[in-house]
Amino acid sequence: MTTTTATKQYTLGVLHGDGIGPEIVPASVLIADAAIAAAGGSPVDWVRLPVGFEAIAELGEATPTSTLAALADTDGWLLGPHDSAAYPEPFRSELNPSGTIRKHFDLYANIRPAKAYEGRNAVVPGTDLVIMRENTEGFYADRSTYRGTGEFMPTPDIAIAMGIITRQACERIAREAFELAGRRRRKVTIVHKANVLKMTTGLFRDVCREVATDYPDIQVDDFHIDAITVHLVRRAHEFDVLVTENMFGDILSDLAGELAGSLGLAPSLNTSQERAMAQAAHGSAPDIAGQDRANPIAMILSTAMLLDWLGGRHEDPTMNAAARLIEQGVTATVTAGTCTTDMGGTVGCREFAEAVTSTITQR
Numbered sequence: 001m002t003t004t005t006a007t008k009q010y011t012l013g014v015l016h017g018d019g020i021g022p023e024i025v026p027a028s029v030l031i032a033d034a035a036i037a038a039a040g041g042s043p044v045d046w047v048r049l050p051v052g053f054e055a056i057a058e059l060g061e062a063t064p065t066s067t068l069a070a071l072a073d074t075d076g077w078l079l080g081p082h083d084s085a086a087y088p089e090p091f092r093s094e095l096n097p098s099g100t101i102r103k104h105f106d107l108y109a110n111i112r113p114a115k116a117y118e119g120r121n122a123v124v125p126g127t128d129l130v131i132m133r134e135n136t137e138g139f140y141a142d143r144s145t146y147r148g149t150g151e152f153m154p155t156p157d158i159a160i161a162m163g164i165i166t167r168q169a170c171e172r173i174a175r176e177a178f179e180l181a182g183r184r185r186r187k188v189t190i191v192h193k194a195n196v197l198k199m200t201t202g203l204f205r206d207v208c209r210e211v212a213t214d215y216p217d218i219q220v221d222d223f224h225i226d227a228i229t230v231h232l233v234r235r236a237h238e239f240d241v242l243v244t245e246n247m248f249g250d251i252l253s254d255l256a257g258e259l260a261g262s263l264g265l266a267p268s269l270n271t272s273q274e275r276a277m278a279q280a281a282h283g284s285a286p287d288i289a290g291q292d293r294a295n296p297i298a299m300i301l302s303t304a305m306l307l308d309w310l311g312g313r314h315e316d317p318t319m320n321a322a323a324r325l326i327e328q329g330v331t332a333t334v335t336a337g338t339c340t341t342d343m344g345g346t347v348g349c350r351e352f353a354e355a356v357t358s359t360i361t362q363r
C-alpha cells in the first residue's frame with residue numbers, strides 16, 4: 001500500500017516593488033517553486049499584491065490598505081525594493097512601503113546575513129556574519145509605536161529628528177541575537193554610540209549586556225558604530241552576530257554586504273514571532289533597472305530565509321530542506337563561475353536565476 005504524507009499548503013504574498021524588483025522577485029518565486037517541489041512540498045499558492053508605483057497608479061496609495069489586509073491572510077511574503085525617493089508627492093513624504101509594512105505587522109527583527117563566496121569579489125574573504133537590526137524604533141522613529149515623534153520642522157529653517165529606544169524593544173532584539181548566535185559561532189557584538197548618544201544607545205548597550213547574562217556560553221563585546229566600521233573593513237571574517245539599533249543596522253548591513261562581495265548578495269528577513277517578510281537589504285537600484293543587470297542573490301536568499309522560517313514555525317522539514325536547496329543552488333552556481341557583473345561575472349539576472357533553477361532541478 002502506498003501512503004502519501006500531505007504537506008502544508010502555504011499562501012505567500014508576492015510584492016514586486018519598483019526598479020529591479022520586477023526582475024528579482026519573480027526570479028525568486030520560480031526558484032522557490034523548484035526547490036519546494038524538489039524537497040517534496042506542496043506547491044505554494046502565490047498571491048500577487050500591488051505596492052509602490054504600481055499601487056499608486058492602480059489604487060492611489062503606495063502601500064494600499066487592501067494589500068495590508070491581504071498580507072494578514074498569508075503565511076509570509078516577498079517584498080521587492082521600492083523607489084520611494086522618486087515617488088511623487090504626497091507619497092514621497094509618507095512612510096515608505098517597507099516602513100509601513102514593518103510597522104503594521106510589528107516586524108521587529110531585521111536579520112541581515114553577509115556571507116562571502118570563495119574566490120568571488122569579496123573585499124574581506126571569509127566574511128560570514130549576521131547583522132541583527134532592531135527594526136521598529138531608534139532614529140527611524142517614524143516607524144515606532146510612539147506616533148508623531150519622528151521628524152518635524154518647528155520653523156522652515158529648523159529640522160528635528162527624535163530617536164526612541166525602549167527597554168522592551170532592546171530586550172526582544174537582544175534575545176533574537178543571542179538565540180541566533182547560539183545556533184552559530186556563539187559570539188555577539190553590540191554596536192552603539194554610547195559615548196555621544198548616552199541615553200538612547202547607552203540604554204541599548206546596557207539592556208543587551210543585561211540580556212547577555214542569560215547566555216553565559218556566548219561571548220560578548222561591544223563597539224561604537226564608528227569604530228566597528230574600521231574593524232569590519234579590516235576583519236569582518238572574525239565577527240559572528242552584530243546586534244544594533246535601526247539606523248546603524250541599516251547602514252552597517254550595506255557595508256557588510258559589500259565587504260562580502262556585493263550589496264546585491266545581501267539578503268534579509270523581517271520577523272516577529274508570528275510573521276515574516278523576505279526582503280533584499282538593498283534598494284531598487286534605479287541606475288540598472290530594466291537592463292537585466294541586477295544580482296538576484298539577495299532576493300533569492302531572502303526567500304530561502306522565509307522558507308526556513310516557515311519550516312521552523314510549522315515544524316515542516318520540507319521547507320527547511322527547500323531553503324537548503326536554494327542556498328546550495330546559489331553557492332554551486334556562483335562557485336562554478338556564473339554570476340552577475342557586480343560580482344565580477346558576465347551573466348544577467350535572468351540567466352543567473354535559470355542556472356540556479358537548473359542546479360536545483362537536476363540534482
Ligand SMILES: NC(=O)C1=CN([C@@H]2O[C@H](COP(=O)(O)OP(=O)(O)OC[C@H]3O[C@@H](n4cnc5c(N)ncnc54)[C@H](O)[C@@H]3O)[C@@H](O)[C@H]2O)C=CC1
Pocket residue numbers: 020080081082083084085086098263264265279280281282283284285286287288293294295296298342
Ligand atoms: N528596502 C528598500 O526597498 C530600500 C529602498 N531604497 C530606495 O531605493 C532607491 C535607490 O536607493 P539607493 O540609495 O540608490 O540604493 P540602492 O541599494 O538601490 O543602490 C545602491 C547601489 O547598489 C547597486 N545595487 C543595489 N542592488 C543591486 C543588485 N541587486 N544588483 C546589482 N547592483 C545593485 C545599485 O545599482 C547602486 O549602484 C531609493 O528610492 C531608496 O529610497 C533604498 C534602500 C532600501
Ligand SMILES: CC(C)CC(=O)C(=O)O
Pocket residue numbers: 084096098099250
Ligand atoms: C526602506 C528604505 C527607504 C530605508 C531602508 O534602507 C530600510 O529601512 O531598510
